[in-house]
Amino acid sequence: MEAVTDSPAVWASHLRKRYRKRVAVDGVSFTVARGEVLGLLGPNGAGKTTVIKMMLGLVRPDAGEVMLLGRPNTDPRSRERVGYLPELFRYQPWLTAGEVLALHVRLAGVAVSDRDRRDALGLVGLADRAGDRVGGFSKGMQQRLGLAVALVARPELVVLDEPTSALDPLGRADVRDLLLSLKQRRVAVLLNSHLIGEVERVCDRVLILDRGRVAASGTLAELLGRRQLRLRLDNVPDGLLGPCERNGDRYTVAMPDDVPALVADLVKHGVRVHAVEPARATLEERLLDILRTHPEEHR
Amino acid sequence: MTVLTIATLTLREASRRRVLRSLAVLTVLLLALSAWGFSRIDAEFGGLTSGEAKVAGSTVLNLVMFGYSLIAALGTAFLAGPSLAGEVESGIALAMMTRPIRRWSVLLGKWLGLVAFGSGFVTVAGVSQFLIVHLTVGYWPPHPVTGLLLLAGQTAALLTLGLLFATAISPMASGIVAVGLFGATWIAGVVGSVGEALGNPSVAQIGVVSRMLLPTDGLWRGAMNAFQDPALLAQIGTGVEESPFLSMAPLTPAYLTWAAIWTLLVLGLAALGFHRRDL
Ligand SMILES: Nc1ncnc2c1ncn2[C@@H]1O[C@H](COP(=O)(O)OP(=O)(O)O)[C@@H](O)[C@H]1O
Numbered sequence: 001m002e003a004v005t006d007s008p009a010v011w012a013s014h015l016r017k018r019y020r021k022r023v024a025v026d027g028v029s030f031t032v033a034r035g036e037v038l039g040l041l042g043p044n045g046a047g048k049t050t051v052i053k054m055m056l057g058l059v060r061p062d063a064g065e066v067m068l069l070g071r072p073n074t075d076p077r078s079r080e081r082v083g084y085l086p087e088l089f090r091y092q093p094w095l096t097a098g099e100v101l102a103l104h105v106r107l108a109g110v111a112v113s114d115r116d117r118r119d120a121l122g123l124v125g126l127a128d129r130a131g132d133r134v135g136g137f138s139k140g141m142q143q144r145l146g147l148a149v150a151l152v153a154r155p156e157l158v159v160l161d162e163p164t165s166a167l168d169p170l171g172r173a174d175v176r177d178l179l180l181s182l183k184q185r186r187v188a189v190l191l192n193s194h195l196i197g198e199v200e201r202v203c204d205r206v207l208i209l210d211r212g213r214v215a216a217s218g219t220l221a222e223l224l225g226r227r228q229l230r231l232r233l234d235n236v237p238d239g240l241l242g243p244c245e246r247n248g249d250r251y252t253v254a255m256p257d258d259v260p261a262l263v264a265d266l267v268k269h270g271v272r273v274h275a276v277e278p279a280r281a282t283l284e285e286r287l288l289d290i291l292r293t294h295p296e297e298h299r
Numbered sequence: 300m301t302v303l304t305i306a307t308l309t310l311r312e313a314s315r316r317r318v319l320r321s322l323a324v325l326t327v328l329l330l331a332l333s334a335w336g337f338s339r340i341d342a343e344f345g346g347l348t349s350g351e352a353k354v355a356g357s358t359v360l361n362l363v364m365f366g367y368s369l370i371a372a373l374g375t376a377f378l379a380g381p382s383l384a385g386e387v388e389s390g391i392a393l394a395m396m397t398r399p400i401r402r403w404s405v406l407l408g409k410w411l412g413l414v415a416f417g418s419g420f421v422t423v424a425g426v427s428q429f430l431i432v433h434l435t436v437g438y439w440p441p442h443p444v445t446g447l448l449l450l451a452g453q454t455a456a457l458l459t460l461g462l463l464f465a466t467a468i469s470p471m472a473s474g475i476v477a478v479g480l481f482g483a484t485w486i487a488g489v490v491g492s493v494g495e496a497l498g499n500p501s502v503a504q505i506g507v508v509s510r511m512l513l514p515t516d517g518l519w520r521g522a523m524n525a526f527q528d529p530a531l532l533a534q535i536g537t538g539v540e541e542s543p544f545l546s547m548a549p550l551t552p553a554y555l556t557w558a559a560i561w562t563l564l565v566l567g568l569a570a571l572g573f574h575r576r577d578l
């Protein structure tokens with residue numbers, strides 16, 4: 001049976017997993033469309049890593065089904081075009097970086113030229129360490145190698161579990177560029193990261209987990225709502241601005257269609273305009289908001 | 300394909316880890332020691348008839364070969380644990396097992412690599428030892444190939460058990476438990492042959508049962524039988540069968556079949572355990 005190419009990159013339905021008495025994941029369903037970047041957010045212990053591991057067949061779910069790139073994930077071929085950087089990234093310490101890549105290419109069963117392998121290492125800044133044993137690598141270097149491993153076999157779906165946890169600021173910037181280039185090449189990405197700024201910049205949609213359940217999901221626009229305009233003004237005549245939030249000399253209004261016209265209008269009425277800036281609830285604010293809606297359930 | 304890739308990887312791991320160096324050092328030590336010992340036998344007991352020298356050589360050869368089988372068993376059991384459970388514990392397995400491969404093929408690949416490693420060791424050490432004995436006391440075992448095959452089989456049986464434990468418990472523990480059981484069956488085998496010598500069937504039964512439960516000791520006895528000269532045994536007569544380093548009878552085909560089935564069963568259980576394991 002050939003895989004259907006217009007099927008989503010990931011289709012996960014009602015995943016459940018219990019570790020002894022603790023329910024780690026409880027009825028999580030989601031999809032990642034081809035070429036889409038999905039951000040997976042949530043506090044520590046929310047079940048993000050467990051969801052990823054069930055998705056990739058590393059952990060057996062108690063219930064639920066997963067299709068990867070059009071095949072059920074019980075079929076190893078569903079992972080032919082999947083790249084994965086685990087949260088716990090470790091590679092054979094007795095192999096060199098180049099050998100680790102060669103091994104993964106062979107296991108993936110795809111033909112990747114020597115040059116492409118070297119390029120993959122170059123992409124993560126390890127070009128000159130290809131011949132060194134992984135055992136001598138720092139944590140950050142191993143995470144970089146893990147990124148190269150995830151990307152080397154021309155994946156159509158890349159799963160990154162906290163890909164920047166051990167990286168220096170430069171490495172984080174590299175990962176952001178990598179994500180943007182994957183997005184450009186229409187590679188689907190599932191990204192679990194605590195760097196919300198990054199998620200907000202690169203993700204098309206976001207899935208927020210909390211205590212094993214989906215707390216919220218949607219596109220950034222859906223989650224963050226309408227854009228707003230923040231102004232700092234004085235000398236404002238009553239009723240001039242219409243519906244707005246006011247805090248001292250700070251005003252927040254719904255984003256008008258024509259900002260310069262609004263400012264011109266204000267000036268004409270004798271208002272002194274100190275500052276005008278577009279604003280939107282950040283993803284971070286939204287996330288905290290969502291996670292705090294059930295405070296009584298948190299200890 | 301995957302099986303071969305993993306088998307090669309396992310061999311490469313064995314050759315690059317410190318285990319190999321420790322094995323090599325131990326082996327060279329034992330070889331040197333035995334060369335010295337055998338030359339002493341020749342020098343001290345210059346008056347021995349060539350027949351007596353051969354009996355001595357044959358017995359000491361078995362003693363030394365037991366040393367190698369112990370080294371091989373320890374070495375591979377302590378490779379098998381880390382190479383499976385260790386990879387799961389450290390996280391190396393995570394990225395590997397998300398490749399389009401089946402878990403049993405990884406397990407089979409590891410098994411093949413370890414068996415090749417153990418057999419290679421047994422062959423190199425065994426042949427060197429035969430040459431030493433031949434040069435010093437002029438003794439050459441009657442069935443060297445059979446004996447080495449049985450030793451390789453013993454190593455394979457033990458490392459398979461090590462792999463099975465590695466799917467359930469921690470890397471170190473799996474090695475220790477496997478080696479512990481290996482020692483226990485050897486002792487049970489000795490107890491059993493004492494029972495035979497004393498004509499006590501219930502004590503003798505201990506050895507028989509333990510050889511069924513874990514065939515390492517049975518295979519070892521078969522190997523000993525292949526290394527010693529049957530004519531010499533006849534010459535020195537009865538009353539030696541209680542010696543743990545002499546074996547009166549070759550293995551029966553039925554026992555060999557059982558040992559093979561046992562190994563496959565344990566390997567199958569290990570594959571099942573690994574398949575069900577959360578990584
Ligand atoms: N192997 C395991 N054994 C027992 N409990 C586990 C195991 N893995 C995860 N858990 C539990 O499952 C929950 C979710 O963990 P995890 O998926 O790692 O969370 P996250 O990645 O969102 O931080 C946690 O409560 C954790 O303690």
Ligand SMILES: [Mg+2]
Pocket residue numbers: 048049050087
């Ligand atoms: Mg996690």
